[in-house]
Amino acid sequence: MADQPHKPAIRPLSPFLTVFRWPITMATSIVHRMTGVALAGGTVLLAWWLVASASGPETFDFFNMVVGSTLGQLVLFGFVWSFAFHMVNGIRHLAWDLGYGFSVPTANLTGILVFALSLLLAVGAFALVYLGQGGYYQ
């Protein structure tokens, strides 16, 4: 530095999302937040379903038609997976709060498990319904 007093030093920037490589623990952390925000939208869907049920058959059938459409089913799958992920990863967070599972190999393993299990739960729920095993309260 002392040799080149007139050249401005190239200072390191504070690292952000785009700088890091993505370890699994970072991915679960970010996805936990994203699914949480998505589920805020899910509360509107739930409220709409409740209001549609309270309003009568026409509004209820309209709700069923919208959610039953291809786009509706895609969005619903997003909500179901978000719910599963936020639930499973939330349990992981609560375990951390109690002091368990902090070692790097354990946190990496549980991170992979959270992705796998949440996907399995969401696909499993849709498979059950599409295979005619849903609607057992009828």
Add this chain to the structure above:
Amino acid sequence: MSLETPLHKAQGLGSSHSGVRHFWSQRITAVALIPLGIWFAISMLGLAGTGIVPVLIFLSNPLNAVLMGAFVLISLYHMALGIQEVILDYVPHPGFRFFLVFLNYGFSFAVAAASVFALLRIVGTT
């Protein structure tokens, strides 16, 4: 010598001005939402693809109505706490930040009011 005022010391809330209330509320609602969420998922699978009648019969059952009300309200409280955290993290402008925090709670109360009204109407008319 401490720089804290006597009032500040007595309140014991530290530099966040609110202590650990937000943290604890988030965790308590999270724990409550584990059994409620599992109940909700099983219930929704049971009502998937049905008409309105099974839904009304299900929701007019007092136990189901109470559990659904608890699930909706605790979810919304948990949501309001979480979204507030996201807003405080990512919105640098103080005025806009205040506006969004305000909107966050307004949204939560609006969804809560609509859901509770719908539930009460189903219980009252079915």
